[in-house]
Amino acid sequence: MTKPALQRHFKIMASHSMLSILPIVYTLFIVITTRSTAMAASRLPPVVKAGYYPSWVVDDLPPSAINTSLFTHVLYAFLVPNNVTFGFDISDSTAMILSNFTTTLHRKNRYVKVLYSIGGGGIEPDPFAVMATKASSRKVFIDATIGVARKYGFDGFDLDWEFPESPKAMDDFAFLLKEWRQAIRKEAKMTNRPPLLLTAAVYYSAEFLVYGSRRSYPAAAVRNNLDWVNVMCYDYHGSWDTSVTGAHAALFDPKTNLSSVYGIKSWLKAGVPGNKLVMGLPLYGKTWKLKDPKLHEVGSPAVGVGPGDDGVLTYVQVVEFNRRTKATVAHDVDTVSAYSYTGTSWVGYDDALSTTAKVLFAQALGLRGYFFWALGYDNDWTVTGQASSSWIVDK
Template structure:
């Protein structure tokens, strides 16, 4: 069953953000006036029952999330996000493998969303990684849409929004997403166009979230084009980008461009670093900053420490790109402790986002 758009009347842009339960940032401090949609992350999957659950430590914040963010912006829509990068992929693969377990997942997700006032649901399964899992992912989305439509018809309520976080490309290491089913079942997809390079999987420096890359197909534009060419409508694509970067230790302080040899991570165990820390590093170390227009990415270095990230010029260019490609919107991923600082620093970006996307 194909899905029509369940966006608010007259709305043609999604300006969204994730709030992560591991964050130190209070839900009440979110300036929801900046957004059309906010994601509450993450609900969990019980591997025994195949039902969606909320950890007891998160229950109070999750159950009041919608009413809290709507105090500042009554029109903001909220989605309960399920899964995440730290979730057990095997549990999702098992759940999606049988009609009965899919039904348990679907029914419980709808029940939770309605009980706690969410306007939609977001699946973050990273990632279906076999042909069978991709087929089951499609079956899950298709049945989810049918169940959401039926629930809305039976209750007289507006249908819940359905979204999913997906790989940056429609092709996951030679495996194709069931794009037509995805397009028919979801209101939009959140394309995770970041984490291309990082110390945990790259022994050279690289742009963590490049828009382009003359030397590789691993970039946001390549992925977006693949999704569109595979049949995903551009107006159902939301471009994800990071408010964080990655830090490496250079093998040679004098070799400090992209794709320079490294000896591992810097600053943190995995190299991840929030925008606030990046700005502090630049100031405290007199770091050299570079904006690369070829890849559309930023980096800085001081001594043997090298950090790749997105700064103002890069994000503004990505917003213009989203507008040019006719995408539905943008979605940043926040780090755990810098939510307020990141929103403050990117205030000009968010303003530009509104100006460009609403023209």
């Protein structure tokens, strides 16, 4: 896929309604794919259409209301290990929630795989950096993860360590993955059960800077031990920079490396194959307060955050904001994103149209699939449903 080709077709798509662009979308995939779907299907493992389910959305979206037909994998977020024992302190109420979660989803769709995600952003203190330093504590943690999965009916687990910051932490991360995989294989052989899935949520790029020093993920350990990685292709812009508006999940960025195409290519360059990469898609937007209401495109001057919690709106809130304020909705071809504006309020997000383009990009590049953060943020499954139908499967 070439950038001009995708942007050209996205511009055409953006001028039509979602209903009328579906034939164009199909043509886009046929034109831009670099190999036949049949050949890809014969080489690639099954597609991943995943969604993280935050525990705090249960009142708005109980497990029974999840549309499991749209997903191959659902990840419960989050369980956090004890930062001293490195096991899991699961209360009776949490135990009931976990058992109900897995039982409900498996009953709704026996093909869906249910994982639990460990960690999450902003954990203080970070339990992983300490746990991963010693083989003994890694073993305690690994054994605990397997025990929780089997006890509550999960099909696997996902490590969300944000992020290993030192070279030693990256080395320890590699040791952890290797020993985790070995333990999974051993447990499956001993119990005669299918091996548990092991995935990890990772930074959008295989390399990143920490206080000016470059850090690199252990690509070989990732490639050899994880079933796949969930690449967080979002949060490129936000409340930490209120000087200009931004497409926080830009597919392309003509000015910086803050884009999904840069991040995915860095993982491929590091040696992690496309069939182990799952592209992250956001179901939320970032907001800014415009400096001048007449300047309202991506990259326009801003003076602060806009509506929402610290400048964040879920997609369902974006839809309501656009409806209530009669905001103008537009699409940016350069970044392949959506945005809306009214007065000094500006929102950058992804809608069904821009998400379709990103899903097509991921498939044409030979990626394993996509995931959403987060279930409960969509507007009646509008975006997630369009994404699921956009991934073209050779019959």
